[in-house]
Amino acid sequence: MHAPGPMQLLLIAIVLLVLFGRGKISSMMGEVGKGITAFKKGVKDGSDEIEQAASEAAKDVTPEKDKV
Structure with a gap:
């Protein structure tokens, strides 16, 4: 299937x-536009939330037995 040409797009717009x-x-x-x-x-909010959770998990890499 091919993309419509300029004439077809113009006809669709007029209709x-x-x-x-x-x-x-x-x-x-x-x-x-509002939906997009x-x-x-x-x-963006979802990816920021995932990055924040990943950074919080990566902050403390000390094993549990060595923590004070």
Whole structure:
């Protein structure tokens, strides 16, 4: 399967504009942008949490029997 060419993309854009109108498409794209931003923030928070847990586990490497 191949990617659509520029003419096909233009035709799809025109059909979407006719069906939904400029205002509805604009608000949908805004929601998509908010969703992408929230997803990126969630991924970053998750990776920060994993790194923090790993760094806390790596701080103290003294064996239990040698601890005072």
